Amino acid sequence: MTQEARRVLIVEDDPVFMKLLSTMLRTKGIAVQPAFSAEDALQILSQQSFDVLITDLKMEGLGGVGLIRSVQNNRCFPMNRIIVITGEPDTSKDSVWIKTQKIPILRKPFTLHSLLHLVDSIVQAA
Numbered sequence: 001m002t003q004e005a006r007r008v009l010i011v012e013d014d015p016v017f018m019k020l021l022s023t024m025l026r027t028k029g030i031a032v033q034p035a036f037s038a039e040d041a042l043q044i045l046s047q048q049s050f051d052v053l054i055t056d057l058k059m060e061g062l063g064g065v066g067l068i069r070s071v072q073n074n075r076c077f078p079m080n081r082i083i084v085i086t087g088e089p090d091t092s093k094d095s096v097w098i099k100t101q102k103i104p105i106l107r108k109p110f111t112l113h114s115l116l117h118l119v120d121s122i123v124q125a126a
Contacts, residue, residue, distance in 0.1 A: 038067035057086035
């Protein structure tokens with residue numbers, strides 16, 4: 001799949017980090033749709049399709065875990081195309097649950113290279 005065909009939904013409640021992440025991906029030719037909450041992301045997912053869903057773990061409202069559980073229950077996005085970004089430790093309850101779902105976790109801070117590598121591997125496997 002070509003980079004211009006890649007569409008990524010980013011769910012992040014921190015506007016500064018959202019801008020950084022979006023800019024990093026856009027410079028590589030990846031189309032980015034921002035969502036500032038899990039609730040917004042679910043609405044967007046009901047109307048548009050994406051190659052990859054990148055979500056923060058800790059957010060107000062449903063949060064990352066609530067978003068992933070909703071996606072899982074409603075089958076509105078493939079679980080094998082989700083990436084979680086977080087500053088939470090490996091041992092946190094949410095991180096442990098994410099690992100049991102076999103969802104890759106990128107720990108903050110991470111490199112652009114590691115993010116792109118993960119997006120590429122998910123898109124190629126799809």
